Amino acid sequence: MFGFLKQYYPVFIEGTAQTILISIIGILIGILLGLVFVLMRQSKLKVLEYLARIYIAIVRGTPAMIQVMLIYYTLSKVISVPQIQFLGSGLDRVIPGSIALGINSGAYTAEIFRSGIISISRGQTEAGLSLGLSEKTTMFSIVLPQAVRNILPALGNEFISLVKESSVLFYIGVQEVTAQALGVGGTLYNFVPPLIVAAIIYFVLTFILSQLMQLAEKKMGKKYLQNN
Secondary structure, eight states, X not given: OOTTHHHHXXXXXXXXXXXXXXXXXXXXXXXXXXXXXXXXXXXXXXXXXXXXXHHHHHHHTSOHHHHHHHHHHXXXXXXXXXOXXXXXEEHHHHHHHHHHHHHHHHHHHHHHHHHHHHHSOHHHHHHHHHTTOXXXXXXXXXXXXXXXXXXXXXXXXXXXXXXXXXXXXXXXXXXXXXXXXXXXXXXXXXXXXXXXXXXHHHHHHHHHHHHHHHHHHHHHHXXXXXXX
């Protein structure tokens, strides 16, 4: 059933590497945007708060596939990215696709950060301010570190979802795992075995990521207990 892997395993390795790369870029962009927009939502300036709310509402209320295609076709007209081939895909497709994933993840990450901040007692902020710390220092040195510890499981789930959602990039020609599996299936006139291999690859990637997040949770938990 899987005899085709002898010939096509390099294709799946290339697709896996592409999936890992765009997922890492998407996660980094998502964390950065999540922090920016959660701070905007916490801002006393109503304009910033409303902009953050609008961004989160639009991204969470529209399909990721449409977001990817809109961002790809928009950026391709505005920014000229060299059509350099990397792991079987042109950077003119990989870069917009990774950005789209990050923008999508940023909305969910912002809400996750917000839930973590809300879970921290207001007394923590008041204590920091009473010690003479600025609001910015209090947020980044006292509130956010505790919030991150509380939201690690939710962040892990978001990262796992992003890895799986990276499959929508095959719509814009990024040769990640799903695209490679469909390509091999078309060559073999049998899509089932290649798609099973793709499913196994996604499972392995998400399993490893979940184990890493659990390890991070344990380490942060031990550090918290030592500090208390």
